[in-house]
Amino acid sequence: FASKAPESSQLTFKAVTPNQVDGIVVPNGYDHAVVIKWGDEVVPGAPRFNVAKQTADAQSKQFGYNNDFVAVLPLDRHGERALLVCNHEYTNEDLMFPAFPGMDGLSVEQLKVAMAAHGMSVVELERVGRSGRWEPVTRGSRRYNRRITALATKFAVTGPAAGSALLKTKADPTGRVVVGTLNNCAGGVTPWGTILSGEENFNQYFVGAETSTGADKDRFNRYGIDTVNRYPSGSRKWDRADERFDLTKNPTEANRFGWIVEVDPFTPGSTPRKHTALGRVKHEGANVIIAKSGKAVAYMGDDERFDYLYKFVSDKKFDSGKSDSARRHNLTLLESGTLYVAKLGFTSAAEIDGSGKLPSDGAFNGTGTWVPLVKDGKSQVPGMTTEEVLVFTRFAGDAVGATKMDRPEDVEPNPNTGKIYVALTNNTARGPAGKAPADEANPRTNNKHGHIFEITEDGGDHTGTTFTWTIPIVCGDPKDPATYFMGYDKSLVSPISCPDNVAFDGAGNLWIATDGNALGTNDGLFAVPLEGPEKGHLKQFLTVPYGAETCGPWIHTDNKSAFVAVQHPGEISGASVEKPASNWPDGDFAKPGIAVAWRVDGRNIGV
Ligand code: FEO
Ligand code: CA
Ligand code: CA
Ligand code: CA
Numbered sequence: 278f279a280s281k282a283p284e285s286s287q288l289t290f291k292a293v294t295p296n297q298v299d300g301i302v303v304p305n306g307y308d309h310a311v312v313i314k315w316g317d318e319v320v321p322g323a324p325r326f327n328v329a330k331q332t333a334d335a336q337s338k339q340f341g342y343n344n345d346f347v348a349v350l351p352l353d354r355h356g357e358r359a360l361l362v363c364n365h366e367y368t369n370e371d372l373m374f375p376a377f378p379g380m381d382g383l384s385v386e387q388l389k390v391a392m393a394a395h396g397m398s399v400v401e402l403e404r405v406g407r408s409g410r411w412e413p414v415t416r417g418s419r420r421y422n423r424r425i426t427a428l429a430t431k432f433a434v435t436g437p438a439a440g441s442a443l444l445k446t447k448a449d450p451t452g453r454v455v456v457g458t459l460n461n462c463a464g465g466v467t468p469w470g471t472i473l474s475g476e477e478n479f480n481q482y483f484v485g486a487e488t489s490t491g492a493d494k495d496r497f498n499r500y501g502i503d504t505v506n507r508y509p510s511g512s513r514k515w516d517r518a519d520e521r522f523d524l525t526k527n528p529t530e531a532n533r534f535g536w537i538v539e540v541d542p543f544t545p546g547s548t549p550r551k552h553t554a555l556g557r558v559k560h561e562g563a564n565v566i567i568a569k570s571g572k573a574v575a576y577m578g579d580d581e582r583f584d585y586l587y588k589f590v591s592d593k594k595f596d597s598g599k600s601d602s603a604r605r606h607n608l609t610l611l612e613s614g615t616l617y618v619a620k621l622g623f624t625s626a627a628e629i630d631g632s633g634k635l636p637s638d639g640a641f642n643g644t645g646t647w648v649p650l651v652k653d654g655k656s657q658v659p660g661m662t663t664e665e666v667l668v669f670t671r672f673a674g675d676a677v678g679a680t681k682m683d684r685p686e687d688v689e690p691n692p693n694t695g696k697i698y699v700a701l702t703n704n705t706a707r708g709p710a711g712k713a714p715a716d717e718a719n720p721r722t723n724n725k726h727g728h729i730f731e732i733t734e735d736g737g738d739h740t741g742t743t744f745t746w747t748i749p750i751v752c753g754d755p756k757d758p759a760t761y762f763m764g765y766d767k768s769l770v771s772p773i774s775c776p777d778n779v780a781f782d783g784a785g786n787l788w789i790a791t792d793g794n795a796l797g798t799n800d801g802l803f804a805v806p807l808e809g810p811e812k813g814h815l816k817q818f819l820t821v822p823y824g825a826e827t828c829g830p831w832i833h834t835d836n837k838s839a840f841v842a843v844q845h846p847g848e849i850s851g852a853s854v855e856k857p858a859s860n861w862p863d864g865d866f867a868k869p870g871i872a873v874a875w876r877v878d879g880r881n882i883g884v
Contacts, residue, residue, distance in 0.1 A: 286784040286806045288883050292771045292816035295798035299859050301843070302820045303874045307882070309819070311862045312361065312402065312840070313340050313413055314870030319398050321419050328866070329375055333389035337426055341365030342373065342394035343869050344842040346464035346562060346778075347829035348472055349402065349411070350542065352421075356835055359411065360421055361400045362472045362542050363842060363871060364461035366828075368394050368513075372847055372867055380514050388518035395427035396458055397474060399542045409837035409875025409882065420545050427457035432538065435612045436553035437654050438667040443532050444553075448521065455533040455551060456521075462580070463562030463687045463778050463828075468573070468595060469607035472540045475560030476551075477580060479534035484508060484516045485524035493528065499671050501559070501581070502531060532668050537563045537577065539611060552611045555589045556650070556670035566690040567595045568739040573610045576697050578685025582704045583712045584671065585679040586619040586688065588647060590740045613654065616666075617647035618673070621680040621746065623717040631708055631715035631722030633751055633759025641717050641748035641761075645732065647741070648677045683707055683719045683727065686792075687778045691807065693785030695739070697732035700776040702792065718746065725795045726753035726760075726774040729787075749807065750815065752776055754796055762805075763813025771817040772796050773803050782832040782883055788818070790841065792826035800827045802841055804883050818883070819874055822846045822861035829871070836881040839874045 290304040303309050316326030316339050323338030345366040352358040368391040371377045383391075399421055401414040424430075432455045438444060444452035462477035480501040487507050489497055494504050502524070503509040516523040521530045536551040537560050555563065558579035565575045571594030577587040591614040596603035622644040623629075625636030635641070649657045650673045656663040658673045666673040683704035690697050701724075707715055708722030715722050718730065729750040735743045752774055753760040755767035762770045777792035787807050791800045799822065805815035821827045821843045828842035847859035847867035859867040876882055 286786050286809055286884070287811050288786060288804050288806060288814065288816055290816065290818065290883060293801065293818065293820055295772055295796065295817070296820055297799055297823060298820065299823045299861055301822065301872055301874075304818065306877055307874050308410075308877055309872050309874040310410055312411055312871045312873050313400060314862060315340055315342050315394075315868040317413070319400055319422050319424050321422060331390050333386060333393045333428060336390045336393035337424055337428060340398055340400070341396055341424065341426070342368045343844050344871050345462050345828040345844055346474060347831045347840050347842050347871055348464070348466045349831050349833055349838075349840055350466065350470065351834060352401065357404045358414070359402045360542050361398070361402050361871065362540070363398055364464060364474050365394060365396050365398065366460055366462050366477070366844065369845055369848055380512070383514070385518045388515055389428060391513070392428040392457070392515065392518065393426045395460070396430060397425040397461060397540060399423045408879065409833070409873065411838065411873055421542060423545065425458060425540065425549060427459055429456065430458070431456055431548060432458060433548050433550045434553060435550050436667070437613070437651065438553035438664045441664040441668065443529060443664055443668045446521070446527050446529055446533070458538050458549070459534045461538065462560070465562055465564035465689065467539070467565045467607075468567055469604060469610070470543060471608070472542055473563040473565070473575070474538045474540065475562040475577070476534050476536050476538060477559045477561060479531065479559070481511055482513050482515055482534075483522055483524050483531045484512060485526070488525050489528075496669055497524075497531070499669070500531070500535065532557070535559060537575070537611070541608065553667045554612055554614055554616065554651070556587060556616050556666075557668050558584065558587070558670050561686045561688070564689040566692070566695065566739055569737070570740055571595050572740050574739040575611065576688040576690060578688045578699060579671065580684050580686050580702070582684055582706050583681035584685065585674040586682060586685050586699060588617050588619075590615045590617070615652045616650045616670070617742070618650055618677060618679040619645055620648050620678060621645045621718050625717055629715055629717050629720055631720070633721040635761060636717070641720050641751075643717055643746055645744045645746050647744070648679065650674070650677070680716075680718060681713045683724050686776070689779050689781070690739075691781050691785055691787070693781065694808070695734070695737055697734070698779055698787060699730040699732070700779050700789065701728050701730055702775050702777050703727040703795070718748070720748070721751070721759060727776050728752055729776055729789070749813070750805070762815055765813030770813070770815050771803060773815060773817070775800075777826065778828055778830060780830045780832050783836045783881070784884060786883060788830050788832055788839070790827035790830045792828075799823065800825060802827050802830050802839065823859040824848045824867075825859065825861070832882070836883075837875055837879070839882050840871060841874070842869070842871050844869050
């Protein structure tokens with residue numbers, strides 16, 4: 278099913294105005310619909326959703342909570358069928374359970390509902406008429422439909438740290454089989470048709486680190502697992518339902534999360550895998566591009582203030598054949614390779630004062646080196662074994678002096694140009710009081726609104742170790758002098774804050790979804806050309822309901838549909854302004870869900 282690239286990258290839609298509507302707003306000439314939402318049937322025969330009598334068994338067959346990453350993979354030659362694959366990152370128990378009794382008041386069954394609402398969903402979709410609208414298939418075998426949960430799905434561990442003592446537990450003396458996946462945030466689609474998903478803030482699921490000492494305590498601290506309070510605020514209390522979340526009883530269980538997970542959605546019942554060769558951090562996601570040499574290169578971010586950018590280069594080469602043996606070979610590509618972390622050089626270091634003022638050479642830019650951490654299965658970090666580098670990768674980045682970034686979220690190559698785009702969402706601790714002052718790559722103190730970072734590999738070689746970088750977009754209200762949009766006339770640009778997830782359309786335009794808009798209005802989806810006379814002309818394409826963040830996004834391969842995940846509608850904690858409760862999308866109570874927007878005249882979206 279070939280993609281039809283638009284001839285022009287100019288974006289013709291009229292920008293949506295910032296708002297606080299409890300609904301999705303799209304430009305004139307576009308329409309939108311909910312594709313699937315929390316509680317809908319995924320596994321055929323799932324019990325009908327009943328919010329007052331929800332069970333873990335029902336939730337294990339229904340669409341999970343807080344959809345994040347979205348991919349829609351063509352399933353037939355005619356573009357009429359597709360597989361939706363998405364992540365369910367976390368749960369909002371206060372919004373999920375009527376008459377919420379507080380976390381301590383939840384029954385064990387309710388905790389298991391939350392565990393089953395985590396993970397991933399695979400859902401067969403079909404096109405509605407000839408439009409850009411899609412909906413779930415509701416008849417037939419739907420043999421691909423499946424739920425992957427934190428409660429019950431078994432994962433195989435691959436790579437150099439599989440079987441390590443650091444991954445063995447009482448329940449799994451092999452260190453090779455993990456039950457569940459946690460906090461799956463962003464992800465990517467591989468060229469061989471599988472899904473990668475990042476296990477992000479796994480720290481909040483574990484208790485018991487307050488009794489730890491020495492190196493164990495340092496490790497828990499570096500990964501954000503609380504070593505002071507047994508139940509810090511935000512704790513999920515899952516230890517009441519399953520003792521493996523209690524580190525006093527299972528001290529290595531947390532090491533089994535924080536990985537890049539690979540799922541083969543086209544093989545029903547296939548065992549998903551956790552790839553240790555890609556390191557263990559708070560993985561936002563991973564996106565693969567095939568280098569000229571044929572090697573698979575995955576770009577990744579560790580979403581924490583002052584953490585790092587990574588890339589992985591496979592040892593083996595991609596087989597572009599369509600045979601089963603080619604597919605089996607490609608499924609092994611992420612099991613061995615070289616893991617690198619990024620260290621940056623600057624061109625205007627002396628001029629950076631934290632204000633966001635552009636340096637006299639006209640750019641925040643510089644050079645960079647990919648520093649190897651594990652190569653040929655061997656640690657490149659003095660004092661750390663290969664297993665230690667892979668399981669405690671943040672320490673390896675620290676040891677080699679990697680550059681501390683402002684929360685690296687999605688990292689994705691532009692398939693049209695090979696340049697890599699990074700969403701650096703924000704970092705309000707950047708500056709004199711934080712762990713690091715502003716630098717040319719993170720040029721604002723108290724960075725509330727984030728920026729976009731662009732990497733160009735030297736010689737276009739994704740397997741290389743040197744690159745140049747620049748900052749094309751410094752986010753915020755365009756009236757704020759400390760913003761930048763590739764030099765475009767800022768009076769024509771939409772306000773944007775906290776870029777999180779990115780995608781590309783067939784013309785190579787960058788689409789950016791936001792999380793936590795610090796300008797006080799709803800989050801949304803934006804699009805911006807990266808090349809040509811319109812480069813930097815960023816416009817808001819849609820807004821999501823109160824309290825929600827915009828995840829996904831996914832621009833379908835035929836350029837007729839833009840999918841977004843509406844995550845945590847009605848979540849007001851941490852919001853910059855008081856917002857009323859959301860009751861999107863049905864008018865009763867808030868439900869996370871995936872929506873699709875399309876052009877009423879049937880033409881390509883955006884352009
Ligand atoms: Fe789950 Fe980094 O956002
Ligand atoms: Ca410069
Ligand atoms: Ca994210
Ligand atoms: Ca987010």
